[in-house]
Amino acid sequence: MPVLGTPGHRPAPGPPSDLSDLLCSAAEQDEEAFEELYRRCSPRVYALVRRVIVDAELSAETTQEVFLAIWQGGPARFDPRKGTAMAWILTIAHRKAVDKVRSEQSRRDRDVRWGLQNQDVDHGRVFDTVATRLEGETVTACLNGLSAVQREAIHLAFYAGLTYSEVAGRLNIPVPTAKTRIRDGLRRLGACLNPE
Numbered sequence: 001m002p003v004l005g006t007p008g009h010r011p012a013p014g015p016p017s018d019l020s021d022l023l024c025s026a027a028e029q030d031e032e033a034f035e036e037l038y039r040r041c042s043p044r045v046y047a048l049v050r051r052v053i054v055d056a057e058l059s060a061e062t063t064q065e066v067f068l069a070i071w072q073g074g075p076a077r078f079d080p081r082k083g084t085a086m087a088w089i090l091t092i093a094h095r096k097a098v099d100k101v102r103s104e105q106s107r108r109d110r111d112v113r114w115g116l117q118n119q120d121v122d123h124g125r126v127f128d129t130v131a132t133r134l135e136g137e138t139v140t141a142c143l144n145g146l147s148a149v150q151r152e153a154i155h156l157a158f159y160a161g162l163t164y165s166e167v168a169g170r171l172n173i174p175v176p177t178a179k180t181r182i183r184d185g186l187r188r189l190g191a192c193l194n195p196e
Helices: 019-027 030-051 056-071 085-118 122-143 148-159 165-170 175-193
Strands: none
Touching: 019 030, 019 056, 019 085, 030 056, 030 085, 056 085, 122 148, 122 175, 148 165, 148 175, 165 175
16 A cells, blocks of 8 residues: 555646546555545545544544555445445545544543542542532632622622621721622622522
8 A cells, every 4th residue: 555644645646537437446556546546535534534533633543544445445345326436435434433433432431431440439529529619610600790899898708707897998988888799799699609
């Protein structure tokens, strides 16, 4: 099999030919026809594979596998009465990409199962840690939805532990204003955290 470059590699151009003819010639191990087929089709094959697999490196590897299958005799199964050469090549590409995704997912699942069986992990503690972090992120997001003056008053009262009088003194506002900001901020915070 000829050495393949990256998808879209452009060897010295040969005589123009129909893709069906190139497929048939490639099936007979014609390197020039195969290189021309690769040059013409690899960008579309790679683009299709990349949409299915997403990962660039795996997509390039799978694109190479598609052309390896073609080189190893896949074109012998090509029937021009059933469709175009490009459609046939893209069908092979799609199947190989889906197989690669399934294979990678299966490998990941095996790794996860092995990891769960062979690790001494306190799953309850992990769950609690994750839940606490998610709650913290939710509270932070809701705090960011408050007005700046409400957020500041609540921060001073609950995170800094100041009394209403101390919050009012720190913000240089009357105590009733400090109470109103804290009360209104808590009301909005409660509605954000517990939407009905």
